[in-house]
Amino acid sequence: MSDPLLNPLTVICAGSCFAFSGLFYKLYNEKRQEIQKLKEIPNFQADHHLLRILNASSNKRLNYVAVEGLVQAIGEPISSRNVPQCYGVVQKITVQEHWKYWNSVLKSWVSKKVNKQQTTNTVPFSLIQPGSYTSEVSVRVDSPLEASGDYLEQVHKRLRTAKEGLVDIVLQELSGEKPVAQEEREELLRVGTVLTGFGELVLEQDKVMRLQTPRDGRSFVLIPGDHRSFMQRHENSAGMWKGLTALFGITGSTLLAGFIHSSLKDKKN
Numbered sequence: 001m002s003d004p005l006l007n008p009l010t011v012i013c014a015g016s017c018f019a020f021s022g023l024f025y026k027l028y029n030e031k032r033q034e035i036q037k038l039k040e041i042p043n044f045q046a047d048h049h050l051l052r053i054l055n056a057s058s059n060k061r062l063n064y065v066a067v068e069g070l071v072q073a074i075g076e077p078i079s080s081r082n083v084p085q086c087y088g089v090v091q092k093i094t095v096q097e098h099w100k101y102w103n104s105v106l107k108s109w110v111s112k113k114v115n116k117q118q119t120t121n122t123v124p125f126s127l128i129q130p131g132s133y134t135s136e137v138s139v140r141v142d143s144p145l146e147a148s149g150d151y152l153e154q155v156h157k158r159l160r161t162a163k164e165g166l167v168d169i170v171l172q173e174l175s176g177e178k179p180v181a182q183e184e185r186e187e188l189l190r191v192g193t194v195l196t197g198f199g200e201l202v203l204e205q206d207k208v209m210r211l212q213t214p215r216d217g218r219s220f221v222l223i224p225g226d227h228r229s230f231m232q233r234h235e236n237s238a239g240m241w242k243g244l245t246a247l248f249g250i251t252g253s254t255l256l257a258g259f260i261h262s263s264l265k266d267k268k269n
Contacts, residue, residue, distance in 0.1 A: 010259045017252030021245050028241035035234050041066050041198065043227045046139040047129040050201075051209065060203035064218050067139050067211055068196045068227045069127025074140070077191050078121055082156035088188030089125035090144050092152055094118045098180040111180070120145065127211070130194060130226070139209045141197060144189070146213050147222040151195060152187035159183050189222075196227050 042062070044050040046069035054062060073089050080086035081093065095117045100109040122145060126138035144151075160182045189195070198221040200214040213220040223230055 010255050014252045014255035017248045021248035024241050024245040031238040045129050046127045048137050051137055054203045062201040065201050066198050066227055070130055071193045071195050072126050072128050073191055074124040082186050088190045089123050090189035091121040092187045094185045096183050100180055101177050139211050141211050147220045149222040151222040151224050154187050156186040194226050197222050
């Protein structure tokens, strides 16, 4: 005879697998729809071909496009404060303190980050055609801070631990708080980085192409890497959800089939 607890447990596990399979299929379907929308966005490099298309467009404007190019500073770039011979066009320096507070309920010290200070510096920059060392044709980006996207690279991180003396320890025990460390990070959008921008493209005087925040409410986005790599990451994500859908669906079906087989076998006996 089979274990009487086994069959209900099997049904619960099978049901859970089908539920997860349905959830993963929903995520897969949403990702596929997102990919389809991304494929509908025209993709260009910062070259003469793009300039000709923009010249031929109505109002010298493309409402929403993806433009890929190498980052080149307009004028003097920003020098890294911590890394020699490292230059960028967007710099973010973050200083944050790590403290511990005594939790009387948990009877233990609880970590917390406080006093976050952030400094951001930018200079105008342009995108030029990858593989090109001249800026005869470029796409200007004047307001990168208006864009979303994780396009900054961490070039420096330092953690300074707090030194404690005997008097400090006594005071900390009385106050219920003590400093642990100070963390400093420097992030840059480095000169020479391959960047893809999503936004509105306009042609201004003197053949200046400018990528900016769209007027129709769509997102202005800057992402590191070329457009092909960006799309491949989305395809990989869709493939992961598809694989999990199949895995949990097959597992649930196997458990359910085993439960049915076991039930029929018990009835025959």
